[in-house]
Amino acid sequence: MNRIKQKLQEDHKLLSIYFTAGFPNIDDTEKIIVDLEKSGVDFIEIGLPFSDPLADGPTIQESSTKALKNGMTTKKLFEQLDGIREKVEIPLIIMGYFNPILQYGVEDFCKKCQSVGIDGLIIPDLPVDVYHEKYQKLFEKYGLINVFLITPQTSDERIKFIDSVSDGFIYMVSSASVTGSTTGFGEETRKYFKRINDLQLKNPQIVGFGIKDSETFDQATEYAKGAIIGSAFIKYVDKNGVSDISSFVQNVKALT
Secondary structure, three states, X not given: OOHHHHHHOOOOOEEEEEEEOOOOOOOOHHHHHHHHHHOOOOEEEEEOOOOOOOOXXXXXXXXXXXXXXXXXXXXXXXXXXXXXXXXXXXXXXXXXXXXXXXXXXXXXXHHHHHHHOOOEEEOOOOOHHHHHHHHHHHHHHOOOEEEOEEOOOOOHHHHHHHHHHOOOOEEEEOOOOOOOOOOOOOHHHHHXXXXXXXXXXXXXXXXXXXXXXXXXXXXXXXXOOEEEEOHHHHHHHHHHOOOOHHHHHHHHHHHO
16 A cells, blocks of 8 residues: 555644755755654655746745755655665655656656655646546556645635545645745634535545644644645754754644
């Protein structure tokens, strides 16, 4: 069974951490992954830096720019991930935009993901219709779960279609803004969380955007299976480096 599916069966709220590969330093990738698992994280999202990240706020955009300047490439990332499965067991997901994958070659990319032990992909600019028609069988051939995003503006009909195509979890964006721009969850957002819960989808939901500490993690997972922290973690490693990742994670998990 895919590691993502195994993890989703566990009886607790799941914490996923996003980081940008090649940031703050080019060779930090392996240490961050290993330390995050040791700290009790359930999933890791490895950001593949891109020069035009439409869904990312300034914090992640800046980390991508720095990573690219550091020399991070798709090829370099796969080199860094070679052998990672000898050191960690939790699900690893690559999050990136479709252009670098297309440039690498979609099947070659999927094949390489399988060989290094990647469990899934999050590609914000790959429409579910295009995936379903052109790439789903290819992703499945290499054992990759593709994760789709929904927002408060996504219609129930569209959400149900995404749910029917999905086979892991649904990335529930907490707001229509870019990452890192929210400061908490208001009444409208909580109503949205409940609305999605009431749809009784077959795939669990993991909430992203706006989670930064134990309080927002607790709010985000009132109805959802888990939550994703990205910008807050990027800010932490930018300020503190990668020597004490466990302190960040334990602060978030204080209420879980």
